[in-house]
Amino acid sequence: MSEAVEYDVLVLGGGPAGENVVDRVRAAGLSAALVESELVGGECSYWACVPSKALLRPALARADARKVPGLADAVRGPLDAAAVLAHRDYWTSNWKDDGGRDWLASIGVDLYRGHGRLYGIRKIAVTSPEGEHTVLSARQAVVVATGTRALLPDLPGLAGARPWTSREATSAGQAPERLLIVGGSVVAVEMATAWQALGSRVTLLVRGARLLPRMEPFAGELVAEALREAGAVVRTGVDVEAVVRDGATGPVTVVLTGGETLEGDELLMATGRVPRTEDIGLDTVGLEPGGWIAVDESCRVSGTDWLYAVGDVNHRALLTHQGKYQARIAGAAIAARAAGAATGADEGRWGPYAATADTAAVPQVVFTDPEAAAVGLTAAEAERAGHRVRAVDYDLARVSGAGLYADGYAGRARMVVDLDREVLLGATFVGPGTAELVHAATVAVVGEVPIARLWHAVPAFPTMSEIWLRLLETYRDADGAS
Template sequence: MVTVSEAVEYDVVVLGGGPAGENIVDRTRAAGLTTALVEAELVGGECSYWACIPSKALLRPALARADARRVPGLAGSVQGPLDTAAVLAHRDYWTSSWKDDGQVDWLDSIGAHLYRGHGRLYGVRKVAVTSPEGEHHVLSARHAVVVATGTRAVIPDVPGLAGARPWTSREATSAQHAPGRLLVVGGSVVAAEMATAWQALGSQVTMLVRGSGLLPRMEPFAGELVAEALREAGAVVRTDVSVEAVVRDGSTGPVQVVLEGGEILEGDELLMATGRSPHTEDIGLETVGLTPGDWIPVDDSCRVEGHDWLYAVGDVNHRALLTHQGKYQARIAGGVIAARAAGVPELDTGRWGAHVASADTQAMPQAVFTDPEAAAVGLTLAEAERAGHRVRAVDYDLGKVSGAGLYADGYRGRARLVVDLDREVLLGATFVGPGAAELLHAATVAVAGEVPIARLWHAVPAFPTVSEIWLRLLETYRG
């Protein structure tokens, strides 16, 4: 920890210590640049303590039990409830009980300087920091300031909601007990994953989805299969419903949700999973001509438009609200900053160049750890058609693959490739089924590498694995 009372100069100053910010620090320090990191909460950010890590720790036992129940000879041994206390303790282990000592030790080990406190841009190339103790610091950047402040959960302007103490993703991933009845508003990844986790941990879950289905950013069949499985697990999934008001009396009493039309539902906790907004309302954007509270627009190198020294990586630039994409952007931007600091005369800005975040728009993968898992990369069929591509969707029943049948009795799933008919390469792929997330990286390589279908035909999947789905899809395409 560095404590100073006057302005200090670094090569790079990073505002926000989540995964994207940490990766910027890692890349710039590896390039020999002096780097300071400013973080008001825990180093490691949302992903480490309230999102990816704790949610997967909660979900893994649920998915493992579901898989085991589909295996003959094992199914009868895993019919009882999960040990909720053990699952929560395991979750706490993976979040380091919400302590960031290990992350701070890592920063020290690479020679980065940590400033704890609220950071704000303070004009060109400067960041002002106010520590929890009230100390004030001004940091000056020779080469770059990087904003990596992420997002926060949106709480809609619904009458009574603010006073009802709703859960957001933070409370849903850090709760110390399973609520008896959990109402989930939303159909997004957070909503679907947390409904899966808490239903498995003993809560009675009711999902209230404003749209027509779950996981609206994926192929429609993904949300349909996930909703079907949630219902079979005992959850209630209702679509095309709208919350008009929320009522809660007292600090521990039940919460009531009033739906459009007057119907009232009651639960012990209410999770609002209705989107994210940029965490930019009080970070000094106005001092550099940007609008507080807005997403920060960037070019493909993640440099902020109109500012040759300012970068924004991760959720805050709205290119891709995914941890792995934020880390990818940080690797790209870190390389750009290092190259410009070294006076490299020309950056590699070709379509898949080292200094361009091409995957954000062309090969972005996402895995949803519901039961069944849903995994996708690139464009959906509808997105490809809207973009003007001449495409064909190639579908196959995952349950008809030998490896899937051996993986689980009654395996249910589906796969789709979106093929560009003019170039005969993949624009997108989606897999839904138990363990389907492990199919995703092969598809990501195929999409990012623009591997011709004719060449993919020679990538022979091992028998009998679930990956044999690739052969079946290509056979279907070739006819």
Template sequence: MTQAVEYDVVVLGGGPAGENVVDRTRAAGLSTALVEAELVGGECSYWACIPSKALLRPVLARADARRVPGIAGAVGGPLDVPAVFDHRDYWTGGWKDGGQLDWLASIGAHMYRGHGRLAGERRVAVEGPEGEHLLLAARHAVVVATGSRAVVPPLPGIAGARPWTSREATSAHRVPPRLLVVGGSVVAAEMATAWQALGSQVTVLARGERLLPRMEPFAGELVAEALREAGAVVRTGVSVEAVVREEAHGPVRVVLEGGEILEGDEVLMATGRAPRTEDIGLETVGLEPGDWIAVDDGLRVPGQDWLYAVGDVNHRALLTHQGKYQARIAGAAIAARAAGPGGDAAAEPWSAYAATADTKALPQAVFSDPEAAAVGLTLAEAEGSGHRARAVDYDLGSVSGAGLYADGYRGRARMVVDLDREVLLGATFVGPGAAELVHAATIAVAGEVPIARLWHAVPAFPTMSEVWLRLLEAYRDAGD
């Protein structure tokens, strides 16, 4: 029988959520082991948040500059595509994780490279890259942070078509002349924005009636309008029935419902995510392989007082910043419970041990052009949850700070107010640079700041944050 190597905590998965659990438990003095089969830093660092934003930053900077007199004429030409790719490659570390490994060593965490599987209660079996086997034992907790993967639907011809997923879309070194994007959510909007600006002729094919379906309707409408103005084709309400590539280096053809055929050089399937749980030993602890892992607000798996799941894998909020938030909470709870009977780790709402923001104050930013950012509930969600709510809208372009930011600024802001308590339930901002507005809204929503108190949060002039004053005025006037 293999002798287990003991640690206080074993973390399965080295993406941002897993790294933050390691950071918090090590800071509390617990011995911690991290198991990762790919690159430490995970999807976000190498194939999602970081490379996508590195691709998008020059796109958005050029778009903003073109709207400013005095500099617009100097940025009229195409992007320096090799330089954009070099910038992206720098931020991914050339798809090497040496820096992350150095950080783990600096905090005294132990790293195991290999495929980890649960092997019963408080046990993780690791198969190394050379086939070696090791068993790790956790005195206090095992944390699953294996993340999610892109879903490619099983359409006829799809396997031979070699479609892009978000990984290929953020790591490609060649601009396809024609790019078909299947999907309408964040990956679709951002990658359509990036690749259209980099030189592709982009066609977006969304099954739903609008882009960004989880945001207020105007968000997807403004993003689609801007993509069309940039030269992209955006089609909504269409269903893809097959994807075919007949020759290894030939074109890819997408067959729509009704028989229409569209041709491109690459096709990006931005069609959702699935949990990376199909081969991590869930069956050894009574869970179903391939499923999302359900957790309580304290990130513990019900019925397993030693097992936690953080990040995408628990399906509460598939966003890097929320996974890191959950990891901080789980790390604090594990440390408190490890301290003994006196360790208080009750998962009360808004406590240090509850992921309350996942459902109450979840922020998101989409780095399309225009940017779209939101926190909390949409109007439809608020009304569907039984709140007596009112949406207050304002033309973001009419705010002085926005007009100075860009000539002809187009954007919109909305706050959703709980009329009974007079606090914000949610807010949405769409427009160039609008993502920087969302944190103030997040504080207002998470803090349940009364409308009467928000009047005393005076926005600096002339900034786009002046939209807060205009929204409050609109709410006041609507109540007269």
């Protein structure tokens, strides 16, 4: 290999987290290079958030329209699957990253395409698709942002059955007639919603007792009810023991515990994620290949003064927006520490650069029909953490804004209140159109806004945001009755 090419900051992985790191350090005047083995923009842009929402939006819009008087009869027909898939392809730029590449060039970041591996302290070795080898060296920091990949369980016959993962589920060119989905979390329920709407007959096989196990129980219950109403089969408490594919293109059969078999045309395994760290040179810096990377609040790897890990790979919060948040924190910390080193300043002064929102105020939206949106702790999580709490529930259908949104509106909201401090620890909203409610809840949780102060945040009439007033009234009435 030739002499190392030197930059202030090196970033391994060009998804949203990696992009945000280079953006932040370049804004601070540091030089940067980014190493990416696939497409600039990463999983989110091409195989996850963006294509899945492009598939889901027509399904949700049709579901909403079917509940609006004067419009319902006009949308009784099927979705135009070809148009929906073309819309998805547009939003993934047909799986080309010219835009991402041009953006990096516009902010002065050099892109190295190929497989990157840590090569000892402050170095990355890159092997290009053509087999050329380049060593990059960092004056200040190296950031690992390689994300995760789908976890496929060790089931007999699974590898030979060529199952879908989230990548195939979001990029498929046509709807399978029969789609079996194993899993009950976000990928499983969102893809069940999308492909059922696009014409597949979906069967959802869930090992646990309910869908969306990390949210309030009513979220999974309402989503399961809606999937069944749409025609999907939802089975909980079942285990898959083996998988068989009939030939190269034939149907796939899953074998359940007890010997029952189910047949489909495609099988989606939505059974979790694992870090993409098995072959990135962690062993060259004393870390274990294949595992999650432990970091401090500034996303710096424990025991180092130069290595950072942002996004899914550090296992703090496996969500794109949280990875981007971490990247902004890490980029600011790197820039501040570089400035501190240059002036001889004490590094401790840069303590405010901390990713505190990864632990108690993580927002998430599940784009099913109905949508499920939540932030912070569930009631059960808050109690396990030792808080004295009250869970306040309200039927969203009783809010005027929801009733105007759709006939027969069904939904539910909950806020979790810390009784000792009278601030919100968490909130959950389930129902059509609730995704836009979660940021207000996030502000309340992050800002630790006192309940007494929330009374003065007046919701506009008639909107679904009136749910805040109803929740506060319910909390007040319960307090008066106790």
